[in-house]
Amino acid sequence: MDHAPHLASHATGRRRLVLASQSPARLALLRQAGFTPEVIVSGVDEEALSAASPRALAQVLAEAKAGAVAALPEVAGALVIGCDSVLELDGEALGKPASAEEAVNRWKSMRGRSGVLLTGHRVVDTATGRAESGVAATTVRFADPDDAEIAAYVATGEPLHVAGAFTLQGRSAPFIDGIDGDPGNVIGLSMPLLRTLLGRLGVSVTELWDQR
8 A cells, every 4th residue: 555645644734535445446536636545445345245225235335345444543533435336227236247258248238228327435534433425326328339349348358347347438438328417426436425425524625635
């Protein structure tokens, strides 16, 4: 883990911000928005968790990740962000496909249709013990790639590493006709929702910006 953000936050007096996720897309979103978070991977076994609905599952996963990292003594006093995304299609929660075959079948079932990308968010203020949660939802309209295009996309390996087997900013971009809602949420983290959750904890996003 890179400790530079940790040192910078102490030097400037800003609150430490810790991202409880190994997602490079979430880290990039935070950095682009002016934050310098540390990254600590939670190690939560996602397959061991379940919930009554896709929305509830996204929230359970986010809370588990944030809670696991917030409990570490080395993050005392920090703000911890946990997120997790699933795609809801036909009432089912679709996370990362377990194999290339599953990714191919997933895309064949999604093409020409719409799904809802759900991202659970959990922010824990370890200084006070308070926490806030929420789920952001964005409708994704999939194009109709043919079998050869799907096979070529899955062969890149990209869909095996992302919830729903697609990304907005990757090789699957030509196969997405559009979205209704927050694009950041589809990438992995909703900035408007993050601002709301931080506000409920009495923290302004502007207080967390890197002023360098």
